[in-house]
Amino acid sequence: MSQDRTFQLDKIRNIGIIAHIDAGKTTTTERVLYYTGRTYKIGNVDDGNTVMDWMQQERERGITITSAATACHWRDYRINIIDTPGHVDFTAEVERSLRVLDGGVVVFDGVAGVEAQSETVWRQANRYGVPRICFINKMDRTGADFWRCLKMIEDRLKAHHIAVAIPIGSGECFGGIIDLIKGTAYSQDGDQTTPESVEIPIPDTEKERYEAARHSMIEKLAEADDEIMCAYLDGQVLTADQIIKALRRVTLSNKAIPVLCGSSFRQKGVKVLLDAVINYLPSPLDTPPVVGIDPRTQEEVSCPVNDDAPFAAIAFKVVSDPFVGRLVYFRVYSGTINASAGVLNSTRDGRERIGRLLVMHANAREEVDKADTGSIIASLGLKNTFTGDTLCDPSHPVLLENIQFPEPVVSISIEPKTRADQDKMVDALQKLADEDPTFKVSYNEETGQNIIAGMGELHLDVLVSRMLTEYKVAAKVGQPRVAYRETITAPADAEGRFVRQSGGRGQYGHVKIKVEPLLESTAIEVTDDIRGGTVPKNFVNAAANGIKDAATTGAYAGYPMVGIKVSIYDGSYHDVDSNEMAFKTAGSMALKAAVAKAKPVLLEPIMKMEVVTPEEYMGDIIGDLNSRRGHISSIEPRGDTTVIHAFVPLAETFGYATTIRSISKGRATSSMEFHKYQELPANIAKTVMETEAVTK
Structure with missing residues (x-):
């Protein structure tokens, strides 16, 4: 079957549900799936029967660990949803999801408001320019305060918010929501037996609050939208259609954020949220064409949002499925792709063949024979494609911007308990590293141990648990260790001279360098400041590689170095004995000598x-x-x-x-x-x- 192209591009929404841990992302997604008819029973996190948290580790711990993709339909629109983790240790899942999504639903806990990880995901969304709407959840909890949450969104996130729905009461007295645009109230969004919304007139006790909140909504909208400003100043009575169109304009331009409220667990406010996703968040057509570069000419290439354009996509997730094998998720930005088609991985400059194409519903799969522009799809058969890689038409190569991930900060040692577990452990660690770009595996030659590094204790605990349960590897795990770094605090000069003579051709490399601290930077910058050709260019490049290698392994205490600018300004070479290896060694020696003088610190x-x-x-x-x-x-x-x-x-x-x-x-x-x-x-x-x- 082909992916359903009855959904034109303007009727597709690619959205992510993002928030702090325990704000209710997965619960909200489960209600969305139920109301859109994607599931027939509502799953609950506490019962461990949710669709989106399908991994054993997720159900045991009651948290989302890996982003899960699904698709559903609402009001003749197709909504592709990615439910992301809330814990900061799994921030890479949010990062790569936001890279390929068009819009976001940010969920807040009505009691806690804007929490630490809320700020993190907000910054990530800002970095990718993702339009978003806010949903203040858990309004039925004791202590929930809608107005305090709005103030926190303004103060902590510096966002221009526009409340488009307000609660009727809160905590135990929470009785529903008022839609400020339509001027109606919803006493309940149904339950498992009566899924239809119950629309009621606005209660008399709430009319004064409704009038004040609606007036505030129009004032804030006028501040962000010129068309509404003109109508407002002319004294026009704005229609619901005018307000919705204006809200869509300001949301797409990231000038303002519509805010809704409800209680996903009690099924209140979810249908209004679904309408808001359709009304305010972008379709693929509303996003600017993705721009990349042609790897052959280094010229800029635009990828139009069009089925007839050359194929271009970004792989954003790799999963080792125990039943079907290696699954690669990708977002199609331009063109179409058929199952069994040949593609170019322009990031790694290699040809790949698309195997089966699968529309994912968490861990369930639906096979299709074609993926169109705007699709979020998974494929089998891509053996050498990893997170962030660009897939494209071989005759129209393009390289899209990669996804940047933070460096791991915690590491532990891990050893197989028996020789039989050795090969199984290597295979398991490789598969886990393929899946998670923030999980790094290395081997310590001196101690003979495998070192795994991640974003925190929970991150490593989950990965080790997966290795023990999913891959059946028996292993001994060490204590967590901190990923320290080295830098320098003062400038210094040094030289590296590598001279060896043994019978035949010798080795000769000689460079002089200056080092200085790079404040507020984690980079190692190496510049060629040689004048007069005292050292040939190829030998300078070799010395630079030696400097970078030495910086990676540490020149002071064995930890990677950060924040250093190195200038190669002089040296000498021998017509016969000099070669690139000798200069690489000389560069390494020079850095270690310079760092020793430059007041190094940890x-x-x-x-x-x-x-x-x-x-x-x-x-x-x-x-x-x-x-x-x-x-x-x-x-x-x-x-x-x-x-x-x-x-x-x-x-x-x-x-x-x-x-x-x-x-x-x-x-x-x-x-x-x-x-x-x-x-x-x-x-x-x-x-x-x-x-x-x-x-x-």
């Missing part, structure tokens, strides 16, 4: 932490954070709880989840994300280096 990752606690435990929690070398940046009341914002070194956070449960009798929660690298205090740096020396 850097440690600092985490931005948010702790939400009842007030009676605040003193104990602050005391514990201080004992962990934490810096408290702010404390703010939030309803009947207190939110503590702090910066804490990653090395001091291991086991924190257990500690905070103990201090607060299980009532406090915490979340954290990587903030920056910062110089490690000298006494601790000395201990770290001594420990590293003993380990080696």
Whole structure:
């Protein structure tokens, strides 16, 4: 069967559900699938029977770990949905989803409002220019406050929000929502036996609030849209159609964010949210054509949103399915692709063959014979395609912008328990690394151990659990270790001279370099400042490669170096004995000599932490954070709880989840994300280096 082209491009919505952990993303998605007829029974996270959280690890832990794709239909529109994780350790899943989506639904907890990871996903959406709408969920929870959430969206996210629906009551008194555009209320969005919405007149007790909120909505819309501003100043009575069209314009241009509310768990507000997805979020036609470069000529190439254009797509996810094999998810930006077609992977400059094409519904599959522009599809048969790679028509090569991922900050050692597990473990680690770009695997020659690195304790815990359960590998796991970095704090000069003479042709390489700190940067910049041709260009390039290799393995304490500018300004060569290998070695020697003079220091990752606690435990929690070398940046009341914002070194956070449960009798929660690298205090740096020396 072919993918249904009765859905024209303007009737397709590619959206992601994004939010902080426990805001209700998966619950919202489950209700959407039920109301659109995609499922016949509502799944619940607590019962472990959701469609989108299908992995064993997700159901056991009650969290989303991997983004899941599905498709459903509403009002003659096709909605492709990706449900993303909320935990910061799985931020790569959000990053790659936002790269290929046209719009986003950001879900907030009506009690907690804007939380730490909410800010992270908001910044990611800003980076990719993704238009979005907000849904303030859990309005039935005690302490829910719609107006406080709006203020937090304005203050913490710096977003121009426009409330298009307001709640009738909150907490136990939450009775439904008022649609400010249509001027109607919904006392209930149905339940499993009566899925139809119940539309009622606005209650008399709510009319005054409705009038004030509608007036505010039109004022805010007029600020963002010239057409509405003119009509508003002329005193015109705006129709619902005018307001919806204006809201769509300001949403697509990212000038404003429509905000809705409800309770996904109680099935309230979900249908209004679905209408908002159709009304305000972009179709593939509303997004500008993706621009790439021609790898042959380096000229800019535009990929029009058109089935008749040459095929161009980005692979954004790789999954090793135990039943069908290696699945590669990709978004088609331009043209169409048939099953069994040959394509070019322009990122790796290699030919690939598309196998079967599959429309995914979480872990269920529906085979199709063709994928059109705007499709989110999976394929079997792509053996050498990885996350971020561009797939294109071989006769029209194009290279699209890759997806950037953060570097891992935590590592652990892992060893097979028996010789029989060795090969199984190598295979399992390779498959997991293929799936997750933030999961890195390396081998320590000195200790003979495999080192795996990830974004946090939970990230590595989940991956190790998957290896033990899915791949049946018995392994011994070490303690978590911090991914330190090295840098320099002063400029210095040095030279590297590599001379070897042994009978026949010798080895001769000689370079002089200057190093200086690159403030607020994690790059290693190497420049060629040689004048007068004292060293040929090819030898300079070889020396630069030697410098970069030495920086990767560390020139001070064995950790990768960051934030250094290296200038190769002089040197000498021998007509017979010089070669690229000799200059590569000379470059490495020069960097190590320069770093030794440049006051090297160790850097440690600092985490931005948010702790939400009842007030009676605040003193104990602050005391514990201080004992962990934490810096408290702010404390703010939030309803009947207190939110503590702090910066804490990653090395001091291991086991924190257990500690905070103990201090607060299980009532406090915490979340954290990587903030920056910062110089490690000298006494601790000395201990770290001594420990590293003993380990080696």
